[in-house]
Amino acid sequence: PLGEWLVDELRQKYQxxxxxxxxxxxxxxxxxxLDGLDEVAAAYREASVEAINAFRQQYRTVDxxxxxxxxxxxxxxxxxxxxxxxxxxxxxxxxxxxYLNRPALxxxxxxxxxxxxxxxxxxxxxxxxxxxxxxxxxxATTLRVAGGEDAAARRTHLFDLWVEKRLKAAPSxxxxxxxxxxxxxxxxxxxxxFKSSVFYIETLQPTWLESRSLQVLYRFVIGVAISLMAxxxxxxxxxxxxGLVLGVAIGLINVSIYYPIVTVDLLRWRLNRxxxxxxxxxxxxxxxxxxxxxxxxxxxxxGSVIGMMTGFIFGLTPQANVNVRTLPNIGxxxxxxxxxxxxxxxxxxxxxxxxVASIVIGKLDQGLNYFIExxxxxxxxxxxxxxxxxxxxxxxxxxxxxxxxxxxxxYSSGHVPMNYARFLDYCVQAGLMRQxxxxxxxxxxxxxxxxxxxx
Numbered sequence: 001p002l003g004e005w006l007v008d009e010l011r012q013k014y015q016x017x018x019x020x021x022x023x024x025x026x027x028x029x030x031x032x033x034l035d036g037l038d039e040v041a042a043a044y045r046e047a048s049v050e051a052i053n054a055f056r057q058q059y060r061t062v063d064x065x066x067x068x069x070x071x072x073x074x075x076x077x078x079x080x081x082x083x084x085x086x087x088x089x090x091x092x093x094x095x096x097x098x099y100l101n102r103p104a105l106x107x108x109x110x111x112x113x114x115x116x117x118x119x120x121x122x123x124x125x126x127x128x129x130x131x132x133x134x135x136x137x138x139x140a141t142t143l144r145v146a147g148g149e150d151a152a153a154r155r156t157h158l159f160d161l162w163v164e165k166r167l168k169a170a171p172s173x174x175x176x177x178x179x180x181x182x183x184x185x186x187x188x189x190x191x192x193x194f195k196s197s198v199f200y201i202e203t204l205q206p207t208w209l210e211s212r213s214l215q216v217l218y219r220f221v222i223g224v225a226i227s228l229m230a231x232x233x234x235x236x237x238x239x240x241x242x243g244l245v246l247g248v249a250i251g252l253i254n255v256s257i258y259y260p261i262v263t264v265d266l267l268r269w270r271l272n273r274x275x276x277x278x279x280x281x282x283x284x285x286x287x288x289x290x291x292x293x294x295x296x297x298x299x300x301x302x303g304s305v306i307g308m309m310t311g312f313i314f315g316l317t318p319q320a321n322v323n324v325r326t327l328p329n330i331g332x333x334x335x336x337x338x339x340x341x342x343x344x345x346x347x348x349x350x351x352x353x354x355x356v357a358s359i360v361i362g363k364l365d366q367g368l369n370y371f372i373e374x375x376x377x378x379x380x381x382x383x384x385x386x387x388x389x390x391x392x393x394x395x396x397x398x399x400x401x402x403x404x405x406x407x408x409x410x411y412s413s414g415h416v417p418m419n420y421a422r423f424l425d426y427c428v429q430a431g432l433m434r435q436x437x438x439x440x441x442x443x444x445x446x447x448x449x450x451x452x453x454x455x
Contacts, residue, residue, distance in 0.1 A: 001051065001054065001055070002051045002052060002054070002055035003025050003026075003055060003058070003059070005051075006021070006025050006030070006032075007021040007022055007025060010024070025059075028059050028060075028061045028062045030062055031062075031063055031064070032062065032063070032064035032065070033064070033065050033067075034052070034064060034065070034066045034067070035067045036067065036068070036197065037049075037066055037067065037068035037072070037073065038068045038069040038072035038073065039197050039445065041195045045072075045076055046076060046077060046078045049076060049078040049079065049080055050078055052064070052066065052080060052081075053078075053080065053081040056081045056082075057081070064082070066080055066082070070087060090123035090124075091122070091123045091124075091125065091128065093119075096119075096122050096123070096128060097109075099128060099132065100112075100122075100128075100132060104136040104137045105132060105135065105136060107135070107138055107139055107140045107142075107143055108131060108132075108135040108136075108138070108143060110140060111140055111143040117151060117154050118131075118143075118154070120151070121151065121154060121155065121158070124446075126443075126444045126446060127155070127158065127446065130158055130159070130162045131158060133162060133165065133166075134158055134159075134161040134162035134165055135158075135161070138161075142161070152453070155446060155450060156450060156453065159446075159447065159450040163181065163432065164177065166430050166431050166432060167180060167430055169430070170426070170429050170430035170431070172426060174422075174426075175417070175423065175426060179417075180423075180426075180427070180430075180432075181451075181454070182414070183415070183416060183417060183423065184427065184432065184451045185451050185452070185454040185455075186415045186416070187199060187416075187451070188442065188448050188449075188450075188451035188452040188454075189451075189452045190208055191448065191452070192448065192449070192452040194207075194208075197441055197445075197448075198436055198439040198440065198441045199424075199439060199440050199441065200328075200329075200331070200438060200439045200440075201328055201329040201332070201420050201421060201424075201438075202261075202263050202329050202330070202331035202332045202403065204261070204403065204406050204407065204410070205260055205261055205406075206218050206219070206260075206261070206402075206406065208406070208410070209406070209409060209410070210413060210415070214409055214413065217409070218405060218406065218409060221405060222401070222402060222405060225401060226392060226398065226401070227248050229388070229392055229397075261399055261402050261403055261406075262399065263331030263332060263334060263335050263396075263399055264334065264335040264338045264339070264396035264399055265331060265334045265335075265338075266334075266338070267316045267317065267338050267341060267342065268316070268317050269312075269315050269316055269317070270315055270317045271311075271315050272315065272317070274314055275310075275311045275312070275313075275314035275315035276311055278310050278311060278313075278314040279307040279308060279309075279310045279311025279312075279314070280307060280311075282306060282307050282310040282386070283303040283304055283306060283307020283308070283310070284303065284307070285303075286299065286302050286303040286306045286307065287299040287300060287302075287303030287304075288303075290302050290303060305353045305356060306350075306353060306382060308353065309349045309350060309352075309353035309382070309383070309386065310386050312345075312349055313342070313345060313346050313349060313386050313387060313390050314390055316342060316345065316390070327438050328420075328421035328424065328425075328438050328440075329420070329421055329438070330438050331438075332399065332400060332403050334396075335396035335399040335400050335403075336396060336400045337396075338396040339391045339396035339397040339399075339400060342387050342390055342391040342396065342397075343384065343387040343388055343391055344387070345387060346383045346384060346385075346386045346387020346388065346390065346391075347380065347383040347384055347387060348383065349383055349386075349387075350380065350381075350382045350383015350384070350386065350387075351380060351383055353382075353383075407420070424440045427440070428440070431443060432447065
């Protein structure tokens with residue numbers, strides 16, 4: 001529903017707290033300016049119109065404006081429930097001539113007089129601005145484009161020069177023009193393929209890898225790494241055999257089934273069937289192993305306490321895309337922080353649980369000091385193992401590992417720079433992109449299409 005989407009949008013783009021955003025929506029205190037209906041994927045435009053209309057029915061006093069290209073809107077069956085429409089005329093010739101009335105653009109004015117395609121392009125404000133910037137001081141020879149070429153070819157000719165001048169105006173010792181254009185070409189192609197207008201670094205997915213062989217390599221490395229890490233942790237908790245089997249199983253699942261990389265922005269504790277099941281399995285395994293080593297009584301005490309500890313850790317429920325994303329790649333940073341929090345929670349819970357069990361047994365058997373010493377060391381081991389195992393499964397470690405591997409593969413393939421955020425910030429400085437919160441978008445849709453069309 002549009003109301004819920006607005007709350008998320010206000011948090012992510014404008015840093016408005018959720019409670020305040022909900023109050024504004026429910027109190028009908030917003031004036032909504034919704035841009036780019038035509039940029040929504042064609043399959044979802046009708047549903048978007050219906051969602052806007054449903055919002056209008058629920059919140060009657062909220063005024064809104066929706067922007068779209070006329071031809072795309074007219075192609076829709078569903079129409080917006082609004083009081084009227086304003087169609088923006090193309091720029092008039094007098095306006096264009098006034099804007100271009102400067103000595104440096106004399107050749108451009110002369111070329112436009114004989115070239116109807118250039119005149120049509122100048123009616124689009126962004127293209128007119130780009131023409132004034134790119135063609136300033138150029139000769140008629142530079143502006144001459146082979147006759148018979150379509151509008152897309154004319155825009156390509158314009159943006160070739162515009163991008164070149166933009167990069168010259170923002171020189172960099174780190175990024176050459178060839179590298180910048182190559183990396184932006186790859187990014188624009190992916191954004192076009194996946195119908196994305198805003199790019200967030202944390203949204204990189206295995207499907208963005210160029211070839212089938214790279215995707216296979218990614219899955220193999222992830223499968224082996226997670227099998228080893230989870231197996232080592234689970235062996236400490238559940239014993240060598242069960243830990244090894246579960247570790248390999250987790251790794252094989254990651255290899256055989258495609259899981260999108262989901263950031264862990266927030267962890268909330270909630271008792272659920274997964275936490276109960278994990279507690280029962282862990283408690284039973286500890287009961288069996290301790291009963292065989294010490295006695296059934298020790299096994300029952302330690303099994304129940306460690307089982308409850310495991311249930312507590314597995315009750316931490318990850319949530320994605322809920323925190324404000326004002327910095328580039330903040331979702332991955334949140335995932336890493338929450339992975340450390342899960343590890344710390346496991347450590348603390350383990351120490352407390354094992355010491356409680358040791359005290360209970362020590363009071364009965366007069367071996368309190370011995371069991372506290374053993375219990376403290378065991379608590380550290382079990383707590384870290386359980387926290388790490390859960391962090392790999394759902395706590396954020398797997399997210400960070402997968403993201404780092406994808407970035408490394410893409411960097412090794414030459415598709416992205418090592419420091420992606422710094423590069424995108426440079427593109428903003430050069431005027432090629434704009435930053436929205438923690439995301440980036442091309443300065444104009446035409447510019448995105450230009451880069452996506454390059455080889």
